[in-house]
Amino acid sequence: MIRELHVFKEGKPLFQDTIVPNNDLDSNAVMMLVSSSAKKLHEWKIDSMEIERFRYVYMNSHDTQFIITMDRQSSLSKAEEAMMNLVSKFMTAYEGILESDEWKSTDFSPFQPSFRSIVSKIPVKVCLAGHGGTGKTTLLELATLPSQGPPQEYVPTFFGDKAFLKADFDPYVFSMFDLGGQDRFVQEWGKIIRAGSVVVIVTDSTQENLDWTKRVAYPVLKAELPYARAVAIANKQDLPGALSPKEVGRRLDVPAYGMQANRRDFRDRWLELLKSVVFENVDFKIISEIEV
Ligand SMILES: Nc1nc2c(ncn2[C@@H]2O[C@H](COP(=O)(O)OP(=O)(O)OP(=O)(O)O)[C@@H](O)[C@H]2O)c(=O)[nH]1
Ligand SMILES: [Mg+2]
Incomplete structure (x- = not known):
């Protein structure tokens, strides 16, 4: 970018x-x-x-x-x-x-x-990273396919997927990279996330998932994109027992924003967050400075 x-x-x-x-x-x-x-x-x-x-x-x-x-x-x-x-x-x-x-x-x-x-002409590369089933593809489709509404079923992403996102981001256009989050795909992330400017770390706001994120995702992100900006999504805020965004942010050492990606009415909030991260109007963390 x-x-x-x-x-x-x-x-x-x-x-x-x-x-x-x-x-x-x-x-x-x-x-x-x-x-x-x-x-x-x-x-x-x-x-x-x-x-x-x-x-x-x-x-x-x-x-x-x-x-x-x-x-x-x-x-x-x-x-x-x-x-x-x-x-x-x-x-x-x-x-x-x-x-x-x-x-x-x-x-x-x-x-x-x-x-x-x-x-x-140079798309800003934004990567969605997180474990399988946390809502990365749901977030991608929420942003890029507004008329369909976000998907409700879980179909694991193989390897990774990519879509362009054009909205009120002038002069930028975003290129969204949706990573496959099942364990067997994580070792491939390095190839896909190269040259990324922003990483959105997607969690389902459970302790178990935060543990996975720190143990499995962080080493890859720190090795591949130390200078990229990161924010976290505290997704599935509707589920009982979901940790608050503040708590997710504290435990991941990355500012976290609450979301319900499977609901169409969260689209504006999601696009606004993406825009604010790219234009640096909200809190984010540089990946190499994450301290957990
Ligand atoms: N209750 C609830 N369900 C959600 C929410 N966001 C997404 N989901 C559901 O959770 C599942 C997540 O599916 P995906 O978005 O495909 O998961 P993913 O992170 O892309 O998974 P991989 O591709 O395997 O890495 C789907 O069934 C979604 O409908 C949410 O905020 N609340
Ligand atoms: Mg997926």
């Missing part, structure tokens, strides 16, 4: 678009560092550096530095492709201006829609 674009020339910011801000780092200091490296690159060469859970992809063209901020683990090759695409669009529009002094007085903000349309 691409989060920001910064463009600099002679140390001056020409253009900036922040879709999801980076609140963890001192952005100005990072931009100074990255743009000074970008300046040394040959024309059309791309390089990148990683800091904590972010990756900065940068390029130099016409003595102008372009810097994309992305999630560290999302696809580098797709971000590089986006970079080539956006620099070529930028040059098509502004090459003449950059080659004279005119750039000093030019407003580059009309470039924003072009940048955002490039961002839209």
Whole structure:
């Protein structure tokens, strides 16, 4: 997932678009560092550096530095492709201006829609992880097949499934990966979740299931996606004895949100939660920082 674009020339910011801000780092200091490296690159060469859970992809063209901020683990090759695409669009529009002094007085903000349309082409990868029968496929269908209503029967998912989700998430489109949660499929998760930005840990809010999640799912997630964001779903809140979302969150060390995935009227809540996690407007946890 691409989060920001910064463009600099002679140390001056020409253009900036922040879709999801980076609140963890001192952005100005990072931009100074990255743009000074970008300046040394040959024309059309791309390089990148990683800091904590972010990756900065940068390029130099016409003595102008372009810097994309992305999630560290999302696809580098797709971000590089986006970079080539956006620099070529930028040059098509502004090459003449950059080659004279005119750039000093030019407003580059009309470039924003072009940048955002490039961002839209890379789906944000969201993974649904959890044990068999907790409600992952139910959640996937609740989000993506609203007219059918969520399924009521349990049909175990083999290996994994995937669906696109387009809603009020502009400029992002989500690619939802529904993992098979039976024990025999968990060893395959690594292949499926690569390049994920967000992991939704689905539980049925029972102690037994939380124990499984910590024992079986956590090691895979920590090994494969340490820099991804995680939230937990305390599903099946209607069943007697269900632990409260707060208690589920405490026991998993990941913020948990209550849900009843088999009920159509929970769709809005579910979509709103997904959106808030991607835009970082609710509490989440970075997987490597989970402490249980
Ligand atoms: N009572 C109750 N049942 C639910 C709820 N959410 C889902 N279910 C049911 O629980 C079962 C879960 O099925 P799935 O969503 O297919 O489970 P899954 O997590 O995809 O399982 P695997 O594919 O094996 O990993 C279905 O029968 C759902 O109808 C809920 O909030 N309350
Ligand atoms: Mg399933």
